[in-house]
Amino acid sequence: MKKTSKILNLPITHQYYWTDSTIVLSWLSEISGNWKTFVSNRISEIQSLTDVNYWRHVPTKYNPADLISRGTTTSDLINNKLWWNGPVWLKSDTTNWPITPPNIYQKTDVERKRVVFLIITVQELHVFGKFSNYLKLQRVIAYSLRFINNIKNKTNKLYGNISTNELERASLTIIKHIQAITFPSEISNLQSNKPLDRKSKLLPLAPFLDNNGLLRVGGRLKHAELDFSIKHPAILPSNHHVTKLLVQYEHEKLLHGGQQLTLASLRQQYWPINGRSIVRQVLHKCLRCFRTNPKGTVPPTMGNLPVKRLQTAPALNKILTQNRVLLLWIPGFSDITGNELANDLTNAGAQQQLTRPEPAVGICNSLNGALQDWETHHR
Numbered sequence: 398m399k400k401t402s403k404i405l406n407l408p409i410t411h412q413y414y415w416t417d418s419t420i421v422l423s424w425l426s427e428i429s430g431n432w433k434t435f436v437s438n439r440i441s442e443i444q445s446l447t448d449v450n451y452w453r454h455v456p457t458k459y460n461p462a463d464l465i466s467r468g469t470t471t472s473d474l475i476n477n478k479l480w481w482n483g484p485v486w487l488k489s490d491t492t493n494w495p496i497t498p499p500n501i502y503q504k505t506d507v508e509r510k511r512v513v514f515l516i517i518t519v520q521e522l523h524v525f526g527k528f529s530n531y532l533k534l535q536r537v538i539a540y541s542l543r544f545i546n547n548i549k550n551k552t553n554k555l556y557g558n559i560s561t562n563e564l565e566r567a568s569l570t571i572i573k574h575i576q577a578i579t580f581p582s583e584i585s586n587l588q589s590n591k592p593l594d595r596k597s598k599l600l601p602l603a604p605f606l607d608n609n610g611l612l613r614v615g616g617r618l619k620h621a622e623l624d625f626s627i628k629h630p631a632i633l634p635s636n637h638h639v640t641k642l643l644v645q646y647e648h649e650k651l652l653h654g655g656q657q658l659t660l661a662s663l664r665q666q667y668w669p670i671n672g673r674s675i676v677r678q679v680l681h682k683c684l685r686c687f688r689t690n691p692k693g694t695v696p697p698t699m700g701n702l703p704v705k706r707l708q709t710a711p712a713l714n715k716i717l718t719q720n721r722v723l724l725l726w727i728p729g730f731s732d733i734t735g736n737e738l739a740n741d742l743t744n745a746g747a748q749q750q751l752t753r754p755e756p757a758v759g760i761c762n763s764l765n766g767a768l769q770d771w772e773t774h775h776r
């Protein structure tokens with residue numbers, strides 16, 4: 398149409414486009430993105446080149462293009478006015494043109510692009526809440542998985558004690574389940590290689606899915622010579638019952654270790670969100686820790702100190718005037734409490750006294766006792 402209007406070199410005010418296909422008119426009435434790729438590409442091109450409002454419907458009997466598509470002979474075509482001149486009404490006023498029936502633009506689903514939303518919801522297993530011990534939960538899940546396995550594989554049934562592999566599989570199942578409940582959009586985005594939502598709590602952790610589909614912390618330690626679980630611990634949701642069970646388990650494994658120790662040990666394998674807060678909460682509720690470190694009780698009143706520990710004496714003056722050193726053994730530095738006398742103030746003198754097999758003066762209980770001994774020996 399563009400080329401024709403250029404060649405004609407006439408001032409054209411209106412351009413009308415005719416089609417006998419009601420489906421095409423329907424396609425043109427909507428945005429191209431609603432249709433499947435093939436139709437969408439062509440509709441998009443037509444819409445960019447022409448004004449959609451000037452597209453009209455021509456009844457099949459007035460459509461010259463239909464003569465060819467239906468088949469005709471050359472002799473018939475030579476005398477066919479419709480072929481050479483177009484419909485008669487086209488030369489008259491627009492009011493005489495056939496009216497496009499309004500039902501033509503009714504919605505058609507032919508070639509419509511189908512958008513399918515697949516929503517998968519994972520229901521939380523409420524059985525988790527019935528356990529107050531992680532090991533018990535792990536074993537119950539391990540037995541459940543064994544039961545499922547034995548039903549599916551009749552030829553390869555598992556018997557006997559639960560193996561470590563089964564326990565690890567149970568842990569994996571538990572952690573994957575709680576991750577699927579808490580971080581469904583993050584897991585979905587990572588599975589389809591899409592970036593995480595800007596508001597996601599996991600964004601600073603640069604998470605990724607490992608071979609088992611477990612959500613792990615990314616970070617920059619890829620080349621560090623550390624275990625995989627230390628470099629990339631599995632992410633645990635904050636405030637989840639299972640997370641608390643794991644914290645309690647770790648705390649008891651460390652013989653009721655403190656907050657820092659419990660958290661550091663847990664992070665060797667797992668990365669709980671808001672870890673400090675969760676560990677503090679769990680340890681605060683630990684009954685055994687509470688019993689051994691009760692708070693709020695009144696400490697017992699201490700008795701008076703003995704007289705000898707409170708009386709002062711000019712010990713150094715007396716000793717220095719005699720040009721000798723009083724050596725005091727203080728509890729904590731030696732296993733005896735007492736004093737020794739050195740002959741002079743030199744290191745050698747002090748060392749000599751220290752290496753003596755028997756104390757010269759004997760054991761006394763206080764500074765006063767030492768001074769009394771000193772005075773007795775030097776009168």
Ligand SMILES: [Zn+2]
Pocket residue numbers: 648653654680683684685686687
């Ligand atoms: Zn404890």
